[in-house]
Amino acid sequence: xxxxxxxxxxxxxxxxxxxxxxxxxxxxxxxxxxxxxxxxxxxxxxxxxxxxxxxxxxxxxxxxxxxxxxxxxxxxxxxxxxxxxxxxxxxxxxxxxxxxxxxxxxxxxxxxxxxxxxxxxxxxxxxxxxxxxxxxxxxxxxxxxxxxxxxxxxxxxxxxxxxxxxxxxxxxxxxxxxxxxxxxxxxxxxxxxxxxxxxxxxxxxxxxxxxxxxxxxxxxxxxxxxxxxxxxxxxxxxxxxxxxxxxxxxxxxxxxxxxxxxxxxxxxxxxxxxxxxxxxxxxxxxxxxxxxxxxxxxxxxxxxxxxxxxxxxxxxxxxxxxxxxxxxxxxxxxxxxxxxxxxxxxxxxxxxxxxxxxxxxxxxxxxxxxxxxxxxxxxxxxxxxxxxxxxxxxxxxxxxxxxxxxxxxxxxxxxxxxxxxxxxxxxxxxxxxxxxxxxxxxxxxxxxxxxxxxxxxxxxxxxxxxxxxxxxxxxxx
Amino acid sequence: xxxxxxxxxxxxxxxxxxxxxxxxxxxxxxxxxxxxxxxxxxxxxxxxxxxxxxxxxxxxxxxxxxxxxxxxxxxxxxxxxxxxxxxxxxxxxxxxxxxxxxxxxxxxxxxxxxxxxxxxxxxxxxxxxxxxxxxxxxxxxxxxxxxxxxxxxxxxxxxxxxxxxxxxxxxxxxxxxxxxxxxxxxxxxxxxxxxxxxxxxxxxxxxxxxxxxxxxxxxxxxxxxxxxxxxxxxxxxxxxxxxxxxxxxxxxxxxxxxxxxxxxxxxxxxxxxxxxxxxxxxxxxxxxxxxxxxxxxxxxxxxxxxxxxxxxxxxxxxxxxxxxxxxxxxxxxxxxxxxxxxxxxxx
Numbered sequence: 031x032x033x034x035x036x037x038x039x040x041x042x043x044x045x046x047x048x049x050x051x052x053x054x055x056x057x058x059x060x061x062x063x064x065x066x067x068x069x070x071x072x073x074x075x076x077x078x079x080x081x082x083x084x085x086x087x088x089x090x091x092x093x094x095x096x097x098x099x100x101x102x103x104x105x106x107x108x109x110x111x112x113x114x115x116x117x118x119x120x121x122x123x124x125x126x127x128x129x130x131x132x133x134x135x136x137x138x139x140x141x142x143x144x145x146x147x148x149x150x151x152x153x154x155x156x157x158x159x160x161x162x163x164x165x166x167x168x169x170x171x172x173x174x175x176x177x178x179x180x181x182x183x184x185x186x187x188x189x190x191x192x193x194x195x196x197x198x199x200x201x202x203x204x205x206x207x208x209x210x211x212x213x214x215x216x217x218x219x220x221x222x223x224x225x226x227x228x229x230x231x232x233x234x235x236x237x238x239x240x241x242x243x244x245x246x247x248x249x250x251x252x253x254x255x256x257x258x259x260x261x262x263x264x265x266x267x268x269x270x271x272x273x274x275x276x277x278x279x280x281x282x283x284x285x286x287x288x289x290x291x292x293x294x295x296x297x298x299x300x301x302x303x304x305x306x307x308x309x310x311x312x313x314x315x316x317x318x319x320x321x322x323x324x325x326x327x328x329x330x331x332x333x334x335x336x337x338x339x340x341x342x343x344x345x346x347x348x349x350x351x352x353x354x355x356x357x358x359x360x361x362x363x364x365x366x367x368x369x370x371x372x373x374x375x376x377x378x379x380x381x382x383x384x385x386x387x388x389x390x391x392x393x394x395x396x397x398x399x400x401x402x403x404x405x406x407x408x409x410x411x412x413x414x415x416x417x418x419x420x421x422x423x424x425x426x427x428x429x430x431x432x433x434x435x436x437x438x439x440x441x442x443x444x445x446x447x448x449x450x451x452x453x454x455x456x457x458x459x460x461x462x463x464x465x466x467x468x469x470x471x472x473x474x475x476x477x478x479x480x481x482x483x484x485x486x487x488x489x490x491x492x493x494x495x496x497x498x499x500x501x502x503x504x505x506x507x
Numbered sequence: 508x509x510x511x512x513x514x515x516x517x518x519x520x521x522x523x524x525x526x527x528x529x530x531x532x533x534x535x536x537x538x539x540x541x542x543x544x545x546x547x548x549x550x551x552x553x554x555x556x557x558x559x560x561x562x563x564x565x566x567x568x569x570x571x572x573x574x575x576x577x578x579x580x581x582x583x584x585x586x587x588x589x590x591x592x593x594x595x596x597x598x599x600x601x602x603x604x605x606x607x608x609x610x611x612x613x614x615x616x617x618x619x620x621x622x623x624x625x626x627x628x629x630x631x632x633x634x635x636x637x638x639x640x641x642x643x644x645x646x647x648x649x650x651x652x653x654x655x656x657x658x659x660x661x662x663x664x665x666x667x668x669x670x671x672x673x674x675x676x677x678x679x680x681x682x683x684x685x686x687x688x689x690x691x692x693x694x695x696x697x698x699x700x701x702x703x704x705x706x707x708x709x710x711x712x713x714x715x716x717x718x719x720x721x722x723x724x725x726x727x728x729x730x731x732x733x734x735x736x737x738x739x740x741x742x743x744x745x746x747x748x749x750x751x752x753x754x755x756x757x758x759x760x761x762x763x764x765x766x767x768x769x770x771x772x773x774x775x776x777x778x779x780x781x782x783x784x785x786x787x788x789x790x791x792x793x794x795x796x797x798x799x800x801x802x803x804x805x806x807x808x809x810x811x812x813x814x815x816x817x818x819x820x821x822x823x824x825x826x827x828x829x830x831x832x833x834x835x836x837x838x839x840x841x842x843x844x845x846x847x848x849x850x851x852x853x854x
Contacts, residue, residue, distance in 0.1 A: 249659015
């Protein structure tokens with residue numbers, strides 16, 4: 031069978047090109063790998079190699095022809111003694127374009143973005159309906175705490191340590207690695223005692239090398255271990271961002287479900303006190319942007335414990351955002367053998383009927399204090415602690431908004447593209463008719479964190495702002 | 508416990524054998540079966556890649572497509588030195604690695620065309636394919652990222668106290684990424700069983716090693732981390748296998764990581780849209796004519812009368828049939844069902 035040589039596509043965007051030169055002539059023998067022609071594309075002049083061997087029986091598109099569409103037969107190759115036959119029929123040659131009327135195409139480099147073919151863009155009228163809707167995940171409610179369970183006042187720090195120790199006792203594949211987690215006992219003492227109990231094989235001090243050890247952790251997770259990677263703070267995880275996003279979060283999808291990364295990245299996040307811009311950033315919104323990650327940000331010690339245990343057991347990469355200021359705060363934690371909470375479920379911290387106040391992590395400290403003040407003004411605030419940023423329990427938020435008709439969100443992160451912005455957007459799309467006032471989002475100020483004590487205070491949200499916002503949406507001001 | 512015990516026994520073995528840094532072994536002579544196996548293995552990669560290039564030209568394969576033509580001896584020889592359970596991980600010039608790890612040609616080709624029968628159900632593409640079953644850990648699109656990941660695979664081996672080695676590939680270009688050296692440090696510090704295979708094909712995209720690298724002897728890149736390294740003729744499958752055996756023994760004996768700089772060459776451009784203006788045609792032709800890894804084996808087979816031209820043609824036909832079947836499957840298999848858009852994001 032004669033083989034037609036087709037006009038090749040030589041770049042991700044090429045639709046047509048020019049046959050600039052034939053390096054083999056009719057009657058020439060060619061073997062695989064021989065350069066037979068030169069093709070000019072929108073990016074460069076490329077050589078075309080023969081893939082099969084035989085005789086170049088007929089050239090169908092002459093050298094110098096422009097605007098040859100991809101996949102047009104340009105020549106015919108025959109095996110020894112074979113006829114050209116039907117394949118030799120020249121297609122109607124595309125009209126050579128005058129060079130001066132050519133609109134130069136924009137060159138794109140290899141690493142650059144590529145234009146999608148227009149036909150691939152779903153058009154609103156025709157194809158929108160074909161895009162399948164995102165499936166809805168059912169998330170279990172918190173487990174019931176049996177009546178009479180002893181509650182033990184515990185710091186967030188102890189709760190986190192207990193969670194890790196319990197999971198390490200339960201599963202030999204769980205280990206912790208990070209800077210100063212072993213001999214130093216944790217830069218913030220979260221891993222206190224773990225080296226003594228589990229030994230250096232499972233409590234691994236790393237060099238100061240975030241990008242590298244994040245990658246080592248992800249590789250170990252791909253091999254089936256369950257690493258807990260501690261970042262001394264999430265500010266330093268910026269160095270490891272590529273491994274967290276490109277390797278940990280995307281591999282399950284890119285492998286068609288074959289291989290994921292059961293790993294927890296944890297550590298303090300957000301502003302501590304007086305450590306200035308590079309050490310005082312809240313990454314909740316950053317990580318919440320990425321499909322393939324779960325993002326947890328607890329406030330209470332009980333949630334810290336129950337959710338960290340869940341995160342370690344979760345087969346997906348989980349970003350677990352703690353807060354240095356909360357580490358020393360005490361909360362009641364149920365004394366149960368295995369207290370595990372569901373990731374992705376918000377908790378109604380206080381029921382109320384006048385306004386919904388949503389927060390998470392350290393943001394809850396402002397919400398709780400504001401509620402106490404507002405109670406004195408006879409405003410009954412419902413506080414929702416989101417606990418998990420991704421997947422987000424919007425159902426609980428929206429159910430509450432349908433009851434109170436008012437929403438205020440508080441977080442410490444930067445205001446633009448904040449978590450609060452996303453919540454406000456979802457509520458306006460899904461519960462617009464239930465709103466009696468615009469949603470107010472309170473965030474940190476749009477400035478790098480200053481060092482000076484007075485300026486730092488101004489850069490963060492404050493209780494007064496929350497009180498004012500609640501009064502505004504309830505038209506009390 | 509297991510780790511400690513293994514390390515102790517391995518140490519005495521290592522002391523006897525390798526108290527000094529390893530030296531490049533002489534290429535082992537191959538048996539007839541080994542030569543034929545290497546010939547077939549390399550030919551499968553070559554023909555597969557030629558077909559992939561052709562399908563790209565026809566528009567069946569989209570995006571980027573990085574061909575392995577010219578470098579076949581590296582993965583083929585190293586695979587001959589690996590045992591069951593040893594892991595392999597590489598960057599985006601990965602089709603040859605997958606074929607060497609015995610992943611299905613149909614599955615690889617259908618992934619290239621973005622079809623549901625592809626190894627990643629069409630969701631990964633040329634640069635992102637994996638097989639837990641065959642211990643192939645990807646297929647990674649970010650230059651250098653696989654080096655830390657491969658070090659993590661070795662970490663898991665040591666953690667479990669098994670005897671396996673992580674064979675972690677990267678190119679001369681990735682050798683300049685920072686996380687490579689972060690990984691070297693940890694691998695050496697913790698004596699992780701990882702072979703860093705630097706496939707030096709002389710060009711990082713279009714930048715030659717002399718234009719990008721202050722130290723162009725890549726076997727020396729681990730010296731400040733006490734990682735030994737050797738240079739290997741990556742065009743000679745026998746030399747690659749011998750170096751691979753030495754390196755796997757080194758790792759299995761508990762000595763920690765080792766670097767193999769594979770001196771090789773890619774005939775094709777960096778990707779399909781590379782006109783290769785940064786090197787001369789003569790350079791490519793000369794290496795092709797004088798050092799082609801497949802022709803070397805073929806010449807030995809004929810010379811030793813281990814195979815006739817006809818027998819080699821029969822192998823060629825068998826390989827072409829496999830590739831044709833893969834290509835046919837990859838063109839006719841349907842695209843993924845639209846419901847796949849939302850699957851495999853989280854478990």
